[in-house]
Amino acid sequence: MKKATRGQIRGHNRQMVLRSVYTDTATSRAALALEIGLSKPTISELVDGLINEGFLSEGGFGDSTDSGGKRPRLLRFVPNARQVIGIWLTPTQIMGVLTTLDGEMIATHTVEIDVKMPFDEVSLQDEFMPRLGGVINGLIAQTDAPLLCIGIGIAGEVDAEGAIYAPRFSTVPVIFGEAVAERLGVPVYMANSSALAALALYSSKQTFRQQRSEGIDLRLAMLISGEGVGMGAVLENAAQQLGSEIGQIKVAGLSETQTLDTLLGWESIRERARTLGREHQSPYLQSEAISALLIRHAAEQHDPAALALSDELATQLAQVCGWVITLLQPKHLAITGEISALGEVFLKNVKKRLPLSPTIVGRVTFSIDEQPNLAALGAAYRAIQMELGLV
Amino acid sequence: MMRKIGVITNDENGVFQKSVINGAWTTAEVEDCELLIHSQANNTLPKLTPDEVDGWLVIANAATPEWLAAVKSAGKPVTLVSHTLPGFPSVVFDNRQGMMELVKHLVVTCGRREFIFVRGVTGQYDADQREAAYTDALMRYSAHAAGTINGEFNPKTAVAALETLIKEGNAFDAVIASDYMMALGVIARLKQQQRVPQDVSVVGFGDGPEARAAKLTTVAADVEELGRRAAKQVVHQMNGGKISGVTTLSVRLIERNTSYDDPPDPGMRKEKPPRFVKRG
Numbered sequence: 001m002k003k004a005t006r007g008q009i010r011g012h013n014r015q016m017v018l019r020s021v022y023t024d025t026a027t028s029r030a031a032l033a034l035e036i037g038l039s040k041p042t043i044s045e046l047v048d049g050l051i052n053e054g055f056l057s058e059g060g061f062g063d064s065t066d067s068g069g070k071r072p073r074l075l076r077f078v079p080n081a082r083q084v085i086g087i088w089l090t091p092t093q094i095m096g097v098l099t100t101l102d103g104e105m106i107a108t109h110t111v112e113i114d115v116k117m118p119f120d121e122v123s124l125q126d127e128f129m130p131r132l133g134g135v136i137n138g139l140i141a142q143t144d145a146p147l148l149c150i151g152i153g154i155a156g157e158v159d160a161e162g163a164i165y166a167p168r169f170s171t172v173p174v175i176f177g178e179a180v181a182e183r184l185g186v187p188v189y190m191a192n193s194s195a196l197a198a199l200a201l202y203s204s205k206q207t208f209r210q211q212r213s214e215g216i217d218l219r220l221a222m223l224i225s226g227e228g229v230g231m232g233a234v235l236e237n238a239a240q241q242l243g244s245e246i247g248q249i250k251v252a253g254l255s256e257t258q259t260l261d262t263l264l265g266w267e268s269i270r271e272r273a274r275t276l277g278r279e280h281q282s283p284y285l286q287s288e289a290i291s292a293l294l295i296r297h298a299a300e301q302h303d304p305a306a307l308a309l310s311d312e313l314a315t316q317l318a319q320v321c322g323w324v325i326t327l328l329q330p331k332h333l334a335i336t337g338e339i340s341a342l343g344e345v346f347l348k349n350v351k352k353r354l355p356l357s358p359t360i361v362g363r364v365t366f367s368i369d370e371q372p373n374l375a376a377l378g379a380a381y382r383a384i385q386m387e388l389g390l391v
Numbered sequence: 392m393m394r395k396i397g398v399i400t401n402d403e404n405g406v407f408q409k410s411v412i413n414g415a416w417t418t419a420e421v422e423d424c425e426l427l428i429h430s431q432a433n434n435t436l437p438k439l440t441p442d443e444v445d446g447w448l449v450i451a452n453a454a455t456p457e458w459l460a461a462v463k464s465a466g467k468p469v470t471l472v473s474h475t476l477p478g479f480p481s482v483v484f485d486n487r488q489g490m491m492e493l494v495k496h497l498v499v500t501c502g503r504r505e506f507i508f509v510r511g512v513t514g515q516y517d518a519d520q521r522e523a524a525y526t527d528a529l530m531r532y533s534a535h536a537a538g539t540i541n542g543e544f545n546p547k548t549a550v551a552a553l554e555t556l557i558k559e560g561n562a563f564d565a566v567i568a569s570d571y572m573m574a575l576g577v578i579a580r581l582k583q584q585q586r587v588p589q590d591v592s593v594v595g596f597g598d599g600p601e602a603r604a605a606k607l608t609t610v611a612a613d614v615e616e617l618g619r620r621a622a623k624q625v626v627h628q629m630n631g632g633k634i635s636g637v638t639t640l641s642v643r644l645i646e647r648n649t650s651y652d653d654p655p656d657p658g659m660r661k662e663k664p665p666r667f668v669k670r671g
Contacts, residue, residue, distance in 0.1 A: 137634045140632065
């Protein structure tokens with residue numbers, strides 16, 4: 001095993017100090033020394049460095065200790081010391097967010113991808129890269145503090161260099177993290193978009209924040225039914241993040257061509273809605289513009305086509321939820337993507353149809369989350385985690 | 392030499408436009424630029440003299456697509472404010488998020504179900520976006536559309552249309568206006584016969600001194616911030632940054648006295664939850 005260098009140790013200690021103040025675990029130099037187990041002079045040197053860089057500020061006094069003595073000066077994390085960009089690449093749109101270091105969104109920026117997909121090597125350079133640059137520039141224009149780093153999420157198999165396999169998006173590997181980093185002079189981190197969506201929910205949802213503040217290790221799993229079907233997970237207090245597109249899985253008992261994408265991908269759902277709409281002469285589900293909200297509204301009006309479709313979808317999704325719960329044993333399962341607009345009644349239907357024992361189901365909480373830009377927000381959170389060790 | 396940003400507006404004295412321009416001045420000062428305001432109330436757009444202006448801000452559909460195309464081919468950066476056009480970067484508010492929050496507030500907090508919508512100017516970006524979001528929001532929160540009237544972003548027009556609706560005997564318990572000035576007109580008219588908010592809740596979109604004075608529940612779109620950020624976008628382009636797409640700014644619900652009887656004391660709002668785990 002290689003020994004850590006002095007620089008690496010210092011970097012690790014710096015992250016520990018920053019994280020302790022960020023999470024309010026220790027908010028004075030003395031408390032940090034006690035918490036981290038380093039000498040007071042070492043802590044002071046690290047704190048001074050972080051104050052100079054603008055990540056921490058010092059002001060106000062805490063309570064003195066039981067034995068009396070000087071009241072400690074309090075340290076505070078400065079969320080707007082730097083800003084971060086998160087980007088989500090989909091086959092139809094590039095969506096970016098600009099956030100502070102605690103994930104507060106300052107602005108979003110989107111550009112539609114109006115060219116034929118998937119990209120090949122030439123169109124990736126000529127068509128895609130200028131659009132990506134346009135989004136990143138759009139967000140850089142809005143920064144009010146130095147840019148710390150950029151996170152990028154994409155559906156597919158993603159490693160540190162980028163997406164090595166993203167068939168819906170490109171016929172060739174989408175490896176450009178390094179090129180973007182070189183051009184902008186900031187670190188760029190790429191990851192799977194389903195994992196990032198799960199991380200965003202884990203980091204931003206109030207109920208989860210509350211649970212985490214109580215020290216609960218929230219094992220979060222997420223199913224995404226959007227343009228394709230994906231699965232994400234955040235485990236081990238966010239030390240482990242998983243994500244994968246599961247839409248290509250073939251379902252036993254169905255035809256050769258049927259996959260999860262053809263059952264639960266949004267385009268297929270729309271097509272199925274139209275078919276059922278025609279069969280039942282639905283006044284709602286025969287048009288070109290069918291949204292999940294329209295299906296939900298039609299089901300609330302007891303439209304037979306919408307009710308039949310909701311039942312079908314609930315049965316199929318329950319099956320997939322069953323796999324995920326069995327495999328990952330999450331404490332919480334979230335459903336997101338376009339399908340989430342079907343709402344709480346739909347979620348109840350899914351839960352009713354879970355192919356699992358009530359004991360197992362009882363150990364899991366469920367939610368249906370409609371936030372549209374989770375993967376972009378997650379890309380920002382991931383970049384902050386990689387750069388500063390904060391989640 | 393000080394760089395110049397040209398601002399095209401329909402009405403430099405309009406409440407909205409004035410705030411956008413104020414915000415743009417904030418950026419202009421920081422970036423050492425000058426603003427040249429061109430109010431084209433008489434429908435004349437400025438001639439494109441290449442050296443006069445370094446970039447353009449166009450507020451709310453104030454320039455024709457042909458004029459914009461000519462600016463683009465002259466190589467001058469353009470930022471559109473509060474509207475979009477393919478091929479031109481823009482800065483807009485999140486009308487959808489705002490409308491969802493208004494309808495959610497009226498249904499969930501105020502218990503309203505029968506909605507009247509006062510639309511803005513059909514064909515104008517914000518007006519169309521807000522109306523489309525309103526339709527979706529009604530579906531999302533299972534509320535009922537009791538009627539839509541044309542207000543054209545003009546309080547007098549809105550009140551006249553409401554008059555007709557009242558005469559027709561439509562029953563409603565909530566009104567959403569596409570801007571706050573129309574909402575104030577609606578409140579003044581309704582108060583002649585009904586109580587606001589006890590009988591009818593009225594909310595608007597956007598905020599300003601008049602809305603604050605009337606304690607109107609609304610979604611705050613900080614219009615000066617919109618102008619400030621739009622100017623940042625055009626300056627970034629003037630510095631050589633190539634931008635495509637749309638920058639969207641969030642809005643937030645401000646609960647005041649025209650939607651329900653007992654709005655929360657701003658000081659009593661829930662604090663942000665802890666950022667994270669406190670060990671031990």
